[in-house]
Amino acid sequence: MAPALSQDAQNQDLPVSRSIALDIEKVSHRYERDGRQLQVLDDVSLKIEPGEFVALLGPSGCGKSTLLRLAAGLETATSGDVLEDGRSIRAPSPDRILVFQEATLFPWRTVRANVAIGLEARGLIRESEHRIDDVLKLVKLEGFADFYPHQLSGGMAQRAALARALVNDPKLLLLDEPFGKLDSLTRLRMQNELLDLWKNAGFTALLVTHDVEEALLLADRVIVLSDRPASIVAEVRVERPHPRRRDDAELIALRGSILETLGISHDV
Numbered sequence: 001m002a003p004a005l006s007q008d009a010q011n012q013d014l015p016v017s018r019s020i021a022l023d024i025e026k027v028s029h030r031y032e033r034d035g036r037q038l039q040v041l042d043d044v045s046l047k048i049e050p051g052e053f054v055a056l057l058g059p060s061g062c063g064k065s066t067l068l069r070l071a072a073g074l075e076t077a078t079s080g081d082v083l084e085d086g087r088s089i090r091a092p093s094p095d096r097i098l099v100f101q102e103a104t105l106f107p108w109r110t111v112r113a114n115v116a117i118g119l120e121a122r123g124l125i126r127e128s129e130h131r132i133d134d135v136l137k138l139v140k141l142e143g144f145a146d147f148y149p150h151q152l153s154g155g156m157a158q159r160a161a162l163a164r165a166l167v168n169d170p171k172l173l174l175l176d177e178p179f180g181k182l183d184s185l186t187r188l189r190m191q192n193e194l195l196d197l198w199k200n201a202g203f204t205a206l207l208v209t210h211d212v213e214e215a216l217l218l219a220d221r222v223i224v225l226s227d228r229p230a231s232i233v234a235e236v237r238v239e240r241p242h243p244r245r246r247d248d249a250e251l252i253a254l255r256g257s258i259l260e261t262l263g264i265s266h267d268v
């Protein structure tokens with residue numbers, strides 16, 4: 001039998017407020033490459049509260065995306081455990097959705113048909129047409145349902161990718177540099193839109209970004225990882241209320257200390 005959308009989701013009243021606790025417990029991970037072992041994560045432990053927004057920062061190639069894939073259930077840690085609400089994550093689930101830097105839309109499908117993919121796979125498409133309309137509205141694409149990906153700007157394509165995730169009513173949204181390919185103005189707009197979606201829907205969010213400012217503007221907590229094999233080298237709680245200002249003195253000070261942890265001079 002196909003898994004059901006939550007009752008609220010079926011009733012089309014977006015957004016739906018659901019979230020999970022994510023527990024990363026003493027996780028180490030290695031890949032096998034060309035007959036050699038590549039140690040990527042080293043004893044990473046991180047507890048994320050239901051509805052919390054956490055950002056992961058770290059040097060390129062240190063293992064950030066690997067952590068997201070473990071939380072998505074796309075890989076299993078070599079040692080340690082990743083748990084949702086106390087249960088080990090063993091497989092992908094529509095409750096935990098990964099959004100990539102590239103919108104990865106199917107070019108032969110319209111925006112609506114792209115957004116519908118997960119629901120189709122779960123046999124839920126007939127009762128969910130109205131929900132797709134609501135999600136498209138939420139990401140401000142209601143006028144573009146019949147457009148194809150090549151007719152969209154980068155920001156619109158990424159909104160469609162977010163809609164494709166949100167239509168499943170995820171409890172955990174895993175975001176892998178979702179705005180990395182967007183121009184800076186679109187990026188600022190999308191950051192605000194993501195915050196609104198998170199506040200309204202209440203999912204737990206884990207965001208990988210290379211942008212210290214983005215992490216500080218969005219997250220409740222910023223986790224800084226070391227070079228590979230990644231371990232946690234700093235954890236910064238951001239107490240400032242939303243909307244946050246880029247020129248907020250406290251954020252500027254936090255930015256300085258995070259850059260220092262990453263070994264980068266303040267004035268970069």
Ligand SMILES: Nc1ncnc2c1ncn2[C@@H]1O[C@H](COP(=O)(O)OP(=O)(O)OP(=O)(O)O)[C@@H](O)[C@H]1O
Binds near residue numbers: 038059
């Ligand atoms: N499936 C895989 N098989 C072998 N090696 C892999 C695999 N996936 C990732 N790696 C390697 O593991 C390391 C960590 O990769 P990962 O994508 O997790 O890093 P990242 O911190 O997200 O990188 P970036 O910031 O550049 O996106 C890299 O050296 C990468 O080449």
